[in-house]
Amino acid sequence: MNVYIIGIGLIGGSMSLDIQSTYPEATIYGIDVNDAHLEEALQRQLIHEKATIQNVQNADIVIVTIPVHASIKIIQEVLDTINDDALVIDAGSTKEKICYSIAAHPKRRNFLAAHPIAGTEFSGPSAAVKQLFDGKTNIICEVEKTAFSLQEKALEMFKNLGMRIRYMDPKSHDKHIAYVSHLSHISSFMLGKTVIEKEKNERDIFDLAGSGFASTVRLAKSSPTMWTPIFEQNKTNVIETLDEYIANLQEFKSLMLQDNFEGIYKEMENTNHLKKILKGIE
Amino acid sequence: MNVYIIGIGLIGGSMSLDIQSTYPEATIYGIDVNDAHLEEALQRQLIHEKATIQNVQNADIVIVTIPVHASIKIIQEVLDTINDDALVIDAGSTKEKICYSIAAHPKRRNFLAAHPIAGTEFSGPSAAVKQLFDGKTNIICEVEKTAFSLQEKALEMFKNLGMRIRYMDPKSHDKHIAYVSHLSHISSFMLGKTVIEKEKNERDIFDLAGSGFASTVRLAKSSPTMWTPIFEQNKTNVIETLDEYIANLQEFKSLMLQDNFEGIYKEMENTNHLKKILKGIE
Numbered sequence: 001m002n003v004y005i006i007g008i009g010l011i012g013g014s015m016s017l018d019i020q021s022t023y024p025e026a027t028i029y030g031i032d033v034n035d036a037h038l039e040e041a042l043q044r045q046l047i048h049e050k051a052t053i054q055n056v057q058n059a060d061i062v063i064v065t066i067p068v069h070a071s072i073k074i075i076q077e078v079l080d081t082i083n084d085d086a087l088v089i090d091a092g093s094t095k096e097k098i099c100y101s102i103a104a105h106p107k108r109r110n111f112l113a114a115h116p117i118a119g120t121e122f123s124g125p126s127a128a129v130k131q132l133f134d135g136k137t138n139i140i141c142e143v144e145k146t147a148f149s150l151q152e153k154a155l156e157m158f159k160n161l162g163m164r165i166r167y168m169d170p171k172s173h174d175k176h177i178a179y180v181s182h183l184s185h186i187s188s189f190m191l192g193k194t195v196i197e198k199e200k201n202e203r204d205i206f207d208l209a210g211s212g213f214a215s216t217v218r219l220a221k222s223s224p225t226m227w228t229p230i231f232e233q234n235k236t237n238v239i240e241t242l243d244e245y246i247a248n249l250q251e252f253k254s255l256m257l258q259d260n261f262e263g264i265y266k267e268m269e270n271t272n273h274l275k276k277i278l279k280g281i282e
Numbered sequence: 283m284n285v286y287i288i289g290i291g292l293i294g295g296s297m298s299l300d301i302q303s304t305y306p307e308a309t310i311y312g313i314d315v316n317d318a319h320l321e322e323a324l325q326r327q328l329i330h331e332k333a334t335i336q337n338v339q340n341a342d343i344v345i346v347t348i349p350v351h352a353s354i355k356i357i358q359e360v361l362d363t364i365n366d367d368a369l370v371i372d373a374g375s376t377k378e379k380i381c382y383s384i385a386a387h388p389k390r391r392n393f394l395a396a397h398p399i400a401g402t403e404f405s406g407p408s409a410a411v412k413q414l415f416d417g418k419t420n421i422i423c424e425v426e427k428t429a430f431s432l433q434e435k436a437l438e439m440f441k442n443l444g445m446r447i448r449y450m451d452p453k454s455h456d457k458h459i460a461y462v463s464h465l466s467h468i469s470s471f472m473l474g475k476t477v478i479e480k481e482k483n484e485r486d487i488f489d490l491a492g493s494g495f496a497s498t499v500r501l502a503k504s505s506p507t508m509w510t511p512i513f514e515q516n517k518t519n520v521i522e523t524l525d526e527y528i529a530n531l532q533e534f535k536s537l538m539l540q541d542n543f544e545g546i547y548k549e550m551e552n553t554n555h556l557k558k559i560l561k562g563i564e
Binding site: 117118119120121136137139166176177179180181183184185186187188189190191192193194195196197198199206207208209210211212213214215216217218219220221222224225227228229231232235238239241242243244245246248249250252253256257259261264265266267268269270271272273274275277278 | 399400401402403418419421448458459461462463465466467468469470471472473474475476477478479480481488489490491492493494495496497498499500501502503504506507509510511513514517520521523524525526527528530531532534535538539541543546547548549550551552553554555556557559560
């Protein structure tokens with residue numbers, strides 16, 4: 001089995017490690033615009049060989065794990081090049097623009113749109129880890145537009161990686177993921193910015209930060225290269241979440257200005273039941 | 283050695299566990315307005331005996347770990363009652379109002395104002411864990427106002443608990459801690475609120491949430507009873523941090539509205555160096 005992974009960083013590299021354990025017969029080819037990353041991926045045994053886009057004509061499976069604006073261009077090229085039985089999977093954090101871009105492609109049925117909800121705040125081949133996807137959710141969009149036999153092939157692979165599947169349409173995916181993922185990246189980046197700006201002349205103040213602060217700003221370490229195109233592609237939904245978040249912060253502030261600390265208490269109490277909701281995803 | 287712990291929850295209970303290991307001769311007395319908590323603390327061996335405020339006349343050390351508005355009243359009563367050699371320590375997240383409230387007390391020199399930067403999002407006796415304070419920072423305010431021999435006694439105990447000490451004046455403490463702690467609690471609570479509001483009719487959407495979201499809203503599980511008086515006592519500083527945070531979010535939003543994604547990239551890139559700053563506190 002020839003597996004081509006385009007973009008051999010956190011997601012692509014981690015996927016490769018698990019594919020190597022579950023499909024020992026597979027040969028993993030790496031494609032990346034960053035040659036240093038490819039070399040590192042070889043050294044770390046994330047891939048067996050380097051390759052180029054033209055080589056995907058020999059692929060059984062192509063996995064595209066690059067920033068979402070690049071995906072749109074590359075998936076088109078890949079579909080143009082692959083043979084009729086190859087499966088192409090992406091792993092992008094937005095789904096509407098990508099699905100739309102290949103909707104009319106003659107090889108549309110060779111493509112499966114996926115979004116594994118897995119990752120860390122790190123990036124690049126050095127961030128790849130085994131079993132990153134174990135127990136995680138994989139959102140699949142427009143499953144009915146993928147050929148039956150290739151759906152089956154993909155689902156078997158996801159099962160071997162330990163993932164559970166949720167099916168959604170791309171529009172709903174982008175809307176909901178704006179709330180449960182994209183907004184928390186912005187809240188984290190802006191929290192980090194606020195504290196850095198304030199404390200730039202007093203670096204040792206970070207000495208005072210505890211694990212609570214670290215947890216809240218963890219996502220502010222994420223890759224801007226990965227996240228800028230996500231925000232661009234999901235602009236409308238993300239702005240809606242930002243508006244609601246800012247309104248809630250302003251309401252909290254007015255309660256404080258009015259010395260309405262009973263109101264402040266209720267705000268927190270009402271959110272406390274996240275304890276129950278979040279059980280199992282930490 | 284008679285140690286009285288007032289408020290036998292996450293902080294008081296965890297402190298008790300470590301004091302029991304490092305001072306096996308100590309008898310730990312628990313005082314709490316919640317009798318069910320006291321019973322649980324006895325069962326969990328967080329305390330040896332139940333006690334009341336009047337009993338602190340027999341104390342060598344009194345540790346006050348209750349919400350900061352209650353602290354102000356209780357520390358006064360404790361100082362009125364203790365003998366001349368007793369040490370009284372608090373562990374509150376605000377320091378200015380507490381220090382001010384006992385500034386003129388005849389037993390001011392028996393009191394040491396402390397803020398151990400340690401904790402979890404859980405509360406109550408069941409949240410108490412061993413070695414919670416190991417490697418953590420303890421901020422001590424107005425150390426010069428505590429009697430030498432009692433400073434020494436307190437520092438030895440903090441050392442035995444594994445804590446490193448930072449000295450600050452109460453005003454600076456409250457200002458800086460608003461940024462590195464209080465603001466991240468609000469950002470987390472309001473993020474949780476925003477997502478819950480949006481998704482209330484689609485509970486299974488939380489299925490889509492990954493570890494990134496969980497990390498960012500972790501603090502939204504914190505106790506409203508503990509946090510409401512903190513926000514009340516630190517109102518001015520907290521509102522300042524909120525204003526700056528909201529302004530940064532609004533700026534991020536306008537960059538998006540203007541399709542200035544180069545600007546969005548830079549915003550994230552500039553915050554990325556938190557990676558270095560945060561090393562060691564996670």
